[in-house]
Amino acid sequence: PTLKMTKSNLIFRQLFDKDTSTYTYLLGCAETKAAIIIDPVLECVERDLKLVNELGLNLIYGVNTHVHADHVTGTGQIKKTLPNCKSVLGANSGGKADLYLKDGDKLSFGNLTMESRSTPGHTDGCSTYILHDQRVVFTGDALLIRGCGRTDFQQGCAKTLYNSVHSKIFSLPSDYKLYPAHDYKGMSVTTVGEEKLYNPRLTKTVDEFVQIMDNLNLAYPKRIDVSVPANLVCGIQD
Numbered sequence: 001p002t003l004k005m006t007k008s009n010l011i012f013r014q015l016f017d018k019d020t021s022t023y024t025y026l027l028g029c030a031e032t033k034a035a036i037i038i039d040p041v042l043e044c045v046e047r048d049l050k051l052v053n054e055l056g057l058n059l060i061y062g063v064n065t066h067v068h069a070d071h072v073t074g075t076g077q078i079k080k081t082l083p084n085c086k087s088v089l090g091a092n093s094g095g096k097a098d099l100y101l102k103d104g105d106k107l108s109f110g111n112l113t114m115e116s117r118s119t120p121g122h123t124d125g126c127s128t129y130i131l132h133d134q135r136v137v138f139t140g141d142a143l144l145i146r147g148c149g150r151t152d153f154q155q156g157c158a159k160t161l162y163n164s165v166h167s168k169i170f171s172l173p174s175d176y177k178l179y180p181a182h183d184y185k186g187m188s189v190t191t192v193g194e195e196k197l198y199n200p201r202l203t204k205t206v207d208e209f210v211q212i213m214d215n216l217n218l219a220y221p222k223r224i225d226v227s228v229p230a231n232l233v234c235g236i237q238d
């Protein structure tokens, strides 16, 4: 039998901010060097732009999965350094951005295409981004590894989140890799198949899920009062 090797044209870097346990993803087209960054953190912008430079990438979009409550986005700061880089946000987020994506919209960079799916529930504007050819998905806080985003502030709604994850993420092929916006347990990646089997919240019925989410009793994120207003204006307040 012959083994068919396919060369991936995706440049992929998962970056981590220890202070807020946030993952940032740098994605680039190997052929054209066009690149995007998903969920950059303000305090890590220098690190991230150094990497962009070292890899010879041309950063054209700074994308957020949602209006974050726990850290200030780096997109506004990135735009100051790279004026050709446009900020991107979900259409229902209520935040300021250069470009808004609604359910089903596609964003292209170089020879790569990313689909945006609206996955509300953690916030109204939460988006999940999918590169079908590469079989990778960026779930933001809608789906975390063996967990999910909380639903007790911003426009949180457990039932909505449950429906979003089941209809827009669990409907994808089971081998698709899922990359969340945070991890608090030292995990870095999961798959659709794994979460459908082992997610302790989302494998339950919708009523059980709502019960679980109503009783998480989590402390509010330490930086919520600074982060939400800042992120509504791309991280930079005039």
Ligand SMILES: N[C@@H](CCC(=O)N[C@@H](CSS)C(=O)NCC(=O)O)C(=O)O
Pocket (backbone or CB within 6 Å): 020, 068, 069, 070, 141, 147, 148, 149, 150, 182, 184, 218, 219, 220, 221, 222, 223
């Ligand atoms: N302790 C952290 C905040 C932790 C937190 O609330 N995380 C959010 C995602 S950031 S909006 C969440 O949805 N967590 C779900 C969970 O089950 O942990 C801080 O102070 O920043």
Ligand SMILES: [Fe+2]
Pocket (backbone or CB within 6 Å): 066, 067, 068, 069, 070, 122, 141, 149
């Ligand atoms: Fe969040």
